[in-house]
Amino acid sequence: MGYTLNFAAVWRSFDQLLEGLALSLGLAFISILIGAVIGLLVAFALIAKSSWVQRPAAAYVTIIRNLPILVLVLFAYFALPQMGVRLGKIESFVAVLSIYSGAYLAEVFRAGLLSIPKGLTEAGLAIGLTPLQIRVSIIAPLMFRNVLPSLSSTVISLFKDTSLAAAIAVPELTFEARKINVETFRVIETWIVASGLYVATCSVLAALMRVAERRLAVPR
């Protein structure tokens, strides 16, 4: 075998990996933020009584959840230009991950919305709030606080999905790791460090979500 571990080469390029990680986090943050807005709107549509609103929302969630994200990423970057929609690598990836996370977050939010007692809506109506005001200032905030525990795993898995941006050469963590792997041939070290960075980031994210969960839990 004759392979001895030597991390020196990887440490020399550690800055590249960190820059990649920063880009990964940035991609995840923006996409999840946009995805949360989409998800909230879709979640309200999913529980709407009118089937004209409910059906398209359900179709969106079902279609996106049953497609591999890599197909969506490649479609947005390579196929959309044929329709005249030309986006840069980063823009097209953020667009895809936003739409993708929208579908997953919609499911989480829908469950949260269903757990909000009817009485709150009725109370809002009784004090003269409009249906929109009730949703914005009563239901949505409570729902967010309720779904935080199940949000954590979705957010982490969406963060991990940023690795697919490597497929269209966005220089995020996986892309950088692959580059260092090819340049230095320190194969084992590179992948240990790269996955270590992912694991560490995921644990930090999970810890942050737990803190948020505890701080924001609805008092019973």
Next chain:
Amino acid sequence: MMDFSAFLDQIWIARFVILKGLGITISISALSIVAGSLLGVLVGLSLVYGNRVLRLVVRAYTDFIRGTPVLVLVLASYYVLSTIGIELGPFQAGVLALAIFCSSHVGEIVRGGLQAIPKGQTEAAKAIGLTFGQTFAYVLWPQALRQFLPAWVNTAAEMVKASTLLSVIGVAELLLRTQEIISRNFMSLQFYFFAGLLYFVINYGIERFGKYVERKTAVPS
């Protein structure tokens, strides 16, 4: 609709390529689901019944795998194994990575299913004189199975989706075949759409099956 008939022509020309790709996609998924589930059951059992050391080791394994993106697992498996002298082709290395990924998920599902069963059941089984093996086989496992079957079917759909990642290391599954076809006829819009449709049909089928299993296994109330 000139375009559409041209597209159908291209599909007809590429029919065997597409079918081959689909075949590879299905074998990747099936192999990794079977291997991953077997390993995953062991993982789940170790997490529940293992001694402290085993639990710690297995917990570290699942946390590490679940904290790493599947694409990184696939790339690492492909590059690292050949470096340490294990000569696997891209197909085997990819299936191994997916199976490991699958095992950590199944492990968590199995653990959740077993731990959801109230303690009283084990105590009751002990009280009527069942051995641990009997308790497990007749009391705990059937109930846990019922708990986790729907989630397990969803994992199968995850694996089909994850199989696309093997295209990155050059396994000629459906997505890589699609890319090859596109590089010949430049119909990227149509063929990515078509590939998406095929994946959707497979996963939607699995999802419906999952819903069916969920109905069938639901504890009557």
